[in-house]
Amino acid sequence: MNNQLPSTTQAKDQAKRLRKKMTEDGEPIGHAKSLELIAHQHGFRDWNTMFAAIGNRPPEGWAIGEKVNGTYLSQPFEATVISISMVRPGWFRLGLDLDEAVDVVTSEQFSNLRKRIRSIVGPKGESLEKTGDGKPHLHIEL
Incomplete structure (x- = not known):
């Protein structure tokens, strides 16, 4: 095996x-x-x-204290997993502490920085929530 x-x-x-x-x-x-x-x-x-x-285990590396990377609102990030719980088979609520804050506003007029994010992520490492152009809010590299 x-x-x-x-x-x-x-x-x-x-x-x-x-x-x-x-x-x-x-x-x-x-x-x-x-x-x-x-x-x-x-x-x-x-x-x-x-x-x-x-089983319905999370993908490799999705454990509290593990490092993950991906994109949040199309911006690259590296983060530490600070919480994880199964919502339903294959879907997990993740809490992430980003190494560097991400600006979630695309306007030149102002900024809104986020250091911690929470999202429900599916088996392909993507959130159900999508941006206006159809990309997932959160994508974690598997």
């Missing part, structure tokens, strides 16, 4: 790529079959067993 287990999102992405490749090779398979094959590649009996082993 592989000691480096993928996250649920990564495993599902692997299954999608496998299904696409098999279809291109003229041997189409269904979604469930591709999940089973990915589970077998990681040494598990079936997808349900692998899913239980992966």
Whole structure:
């Protein structure tokens, strides 16, 4: 069994790529079959067993005291995780203490600096909330 287990999102992405490749090779398979094959590649009996082993844990590095980086309102940041709680499977409420304050206003007329932020982040490291141009408010590199 592989000691480096993928996250649920990564495993599902692997299954999608496998299904696409098999279809291109003229041997189409269904979604469930591709999940089973990915589970077998990681040494598990079936997808349900692998899913239980992966659990609904946060991605690697999302623990109190860990450093993360990404973008907040399209501005790059580095931060320390100061709180984390699961909202629902795959979704976590994170509290971040930014190394350097981020200006959340785009106007030249004034500034509004934020040093601490809280947001609910999904399995791809992105918040549901979006800016006017469709980008997530918060994106954490996985």
